[in-house]
Amino acid sequence: MARDIDTGTDDLLARVEGNVGIITFNRPERRNALSDAVYDGFDAALPTMAADPDVRVVLVTGNGGAFCAGGDVKQMNDANQAGGQRAGRPAGLDDGINHLRGLQRKVSLALHEFPKPVIAALPGAAAGAGLSIALAADIRLAAERAVLVTAFANVGASGDFGGSWFLTQLVGPAKARELYWTSPKLSSAEALELGLVNQVLPDDGFDQAALDYCRALATRAPIAQRLMKENLNRALTCDLATALDAEATNMVRTMRTADHKEAALAFVEKRPPNFTGT
Structure with a gap:
């Protein structure tokens, strides 16, 4: 029987089903783009799941056919056009750097160092920081329709949430540079060939297949x-x-x-x- 974990927001949902903790990006109208509430949700859910002896594996996925589109570019543009900072974000350069460092630790570092296996299930697009977060997981499962793209070059940004580190580990420095500088849209098959995902699963029944994968992993020691x-x-x-x-x-x-x-x-x-x- 499933039980919910309070994340403090509807932007990120969390629940436990048997021995699997499930964290779900839940902004489908924005293709699950990140928000401050999402970061705080991870900060609430991950320690709770780490301390829960019933949770043996964590599954991170997204609602509405996408994994996570990364930063909310529309929100960025609205703030830029208004000539000011996004609400709740520090205006000074040093304060902004320290703020982002803290957010990255709440999510990417926390997933990488989480004391149990973390599986990212990509039902669709994983872009920008969304891809970085997927790469912070231990294993990635992708639906056939999934698309992976670094995307940072497309918005004139250098990248965050550990993507440069994880990509270099997975594909080597030269390929990581190519993926960052040219930002190709990789199909699930191309991502599998590069080693960015571990398995590609059929679109039909993807959510259940990913959960079954985690349940099987949760039977191990x-x-x-x-x-x-x-x-x-x-x-x-x-x-x-x-x-x-x-x-x-x-x-x-x-x-x-x-x-x-x-x-x-x-x-x-x-x-x-x-x-x-x-």
Whole structure:
């Protein structure tokens, strides 16, 4: 049975279904463009889901056929034409920089460092900062109709929410530069070939297929998954010796869990294991 999590806004919805936490961009009339309320919603939902032992996997998706169009360009233009700052945004350069740094930590950094697997399900377009947020997830599933585009060059902006870092990790520095400077619209098939998405699923039944993927992942050993993510995140920035030492620590810890003992017994008894997160 599903239960809602209060995000403080209708722009971003959150709920728990079984062992899956679901976060949904909910501005379909703006193709789920970002808003200040969305950032605050992530800041409310993610810590709640991290602390909830029932949540083993988090799914991030969007309503209305899009994932997230990134920054609200219409709102940006309205503010520009009015000759002022957007409401609630600091006017000074340094204050503006610090404000954006804080927003990025609430979303992209929080998703990247979240202690459980995060799956982004793209039912349609992921553009600009919306693409950056999708790239902050651990795994991306795309509908056949999905389109991915960096988009920043199209609005004369340099990019935010970690897209430059995530793209460089995924496709290498030269391809990342090409994707930022030329901003091509990538089909789901092209994104799969580049390694930007892990799977492409049919448009029909996409939402259910993405949820089923997360439910299957949630049946696996939670402690092992958390420590795997620690290892894999650390590998992005550390040397081999540091990685080996950390792997040894986490391996010994997982081998002493009840879940490991259950898995070994289930293997001998030729049955699926029942992981409890202990």
